[in-house]
Amino acid sequence: MKIKLVALTLMVALLASSFTITVYAEDSPDPVVEGEGETETLGLEDSNGTIVDPDVLEALRNQTQDMYQELLGYFGNETLTPAIAENFQHAQDAIEEGDTKNNTRAAAQMYLRALNQFRNALRKYLHDNPDAVQDFEPGNATEPEPDLNATTQEEIDEAREELILRFQEQFRERLILMYANLDNMTGSLSESDALKAQNTIQKAEEKLLRIQERIDRGEFDEAVDDLDNATDSMDEGFNGMEDAFAGQMLRTMNKLEAKVQKLVEKRERKEARGEDTSELDGLIEELRGNINRGRNDVNNGHGNGGQGNGGKPDDKGKPDDKGNKKSNPPGLNIF
């Protein structure tokens, strides 16, 4: 039980570390950081742990300056209302304060504050001078540009037929690989889970056969529906296993296999064009290496004195339905 808890804790820790970046990205706007007493210089990390690029900071400052000039120029030398003058004063104060900040984020916030004051100034001016709206250029229609990305229904239908055939073929290949993966994990699965997983893959295989008949009849819309149903059913089958984690692992393995298929496909296309494939080779090898390492660990657990099967030293793996010892299917060699 303790070992299970440790394993789960490690998983949670790993998952949490992966999401850390997302948490930063979705953070709300940073609060204004007062610069008094700060010793940071431009480009150094600030108290929020993020740095505002000096170029960005300069661009923001320039924009505040431009807005100041633009608005003064636009409002002209007329006496500004006290409210607008106040906005200008606040904006100017914010710019000056921003200039004194060593903390990049604090400085940037000050410039944003100045921009906000300018927006308020303009709004007030337009409120006091409704006719001034006419000074601004009306919005033109969307710039006409040739949409090179445009496509026709005919092109979509044509592509769909090709993609259905390709997907069906890749799905079939993956099912073979899934048998192999399942075989490697059955030593760690309960009997009912192993059976459930095998049934899930078998059902998917049967569905694929029926889908092939539809494709042969040219029923492509129905074929897509059936393929969707087959993939979803397989995921649901794995999700329905007693050992939820094992089910998740099988789903994940399926996705990884698909990823490898995609990368291999991409590599073949690059090879055909005579392009360098070393980067893709590396990615594929890395992915396969990870899978293999995980599998070896499991296998080692199985083969090391019966570890992983209840500690029976002579147990080399679960028997199949017919009572035969399972061997690795040929598909496993792909890894």
Place this chain on the structure above:
Amino acid sequence: MRKRLLSIGLLAIILLPSLVVCAQDEVTPLSLDFAVYSDGNVKVVYTVESDPTKVRVDVELFGSSYSNMVVRDEDGYPLASTATASGITVDSLGAAELTVSYYTSTLTVKEGPIWAFNVTTPVESTVTLPQGAAIFDLSHIPTDISTVGGLWYVRMPAGSLSIYYVIGLPNVQQEAQAAILDAQTYIETEEADGYILTEARTMLESAQSLYQQQSYAEARTEAEEAKQLAASTVAAADAASTQNTLATDAIKRARDEGRTDGLSEAEEALASASQLYQAGSYTEADADALQAAQLASSSKAPSNLMLYLGVVVLAAAASGGYVYMKRARTAPEPAARPAPTTPAAPAEVDLERIFDKYDLRLEDKEVLRFLAENRGESFASEVRDRFDLPRSTAWRLIRRLVREGIVEEVKIGNQSLIRVRKEFQKG
């Protein structure tokens, strides 16, 4: 059992980092670009990583209505899609990457001239603002911001973001630059023509200095005023030049007319005007030249010349009187018949004898009868009026009678007096 669990746990630890994405949703955002157009339409290009084991995937989109939707996989194959409540369902058919592009007008709102672009994004996004847009406010500190070809590119962090902008706000910096260039060109052109524009040039330099200090509004105003000052200076110079010419002419005329009293003051004023003009003090030069012209006009001849002048005037008057008298003596008197220049006063005309002697036309006889009724003579104009004859017809008729020797023509002033010859007069 423990070992088995540990093995699975270890496998998970090895595989999970690369599977985190896979274990989540069917799609994972990769990149997101918004191109905002000046009418508020937005072109969205959204690239996501897709689950390659899936036949169909749901993709959440941005905005509430979409047009020109195109979905392609990583190989560029166009894919079928159907709209859902919050996006689309794509027949991905094992695609590992999807690129969705579409237009929507629901990401922007406009308040007066101030546009707001609002969106919530799951990933860092790039927003391209329309040509001529000026950013007024940003909800977040951008991760990147720049302008290329007059377009703002703003890279914003993931989350709920807003960008406020205005299209068409006058660009004071450009206007200042243009005003300075305009003033500079004008001033240099006029200076090349010889005008001295010191004050305008000083003002232009002030405008340039303000521009360097990024005080664009003031720089623009200063540059415009510099050009105006240059233009008014040129106008003043032209006026001074004209006035100078007038003064020179006035002085020459006065000298020619001998009006030398006060002329030296006029000449001094003119010299001063010239000096001021050369120094570029055109307004003062104009004033001095005007004074010179006035002094020249009011200059007088010396008093001993008045006698000669009087003689000349009297002589002129006498000559005029003589001419008048002469003209009066010879001038026609339309109302009163002038005295004939030839002797023999008119008498009764012997028409019977004329008609017997000459075979005359009927109209010739009528004219002779008219002359007889007028004691043998009449102006040609009276003949024309009496018989309503054209000038040429009357002239030919009279020529005939003269040629036959019946009448004679006498010039009196500008008129012709037609008179029956003496041999055809009775008594």
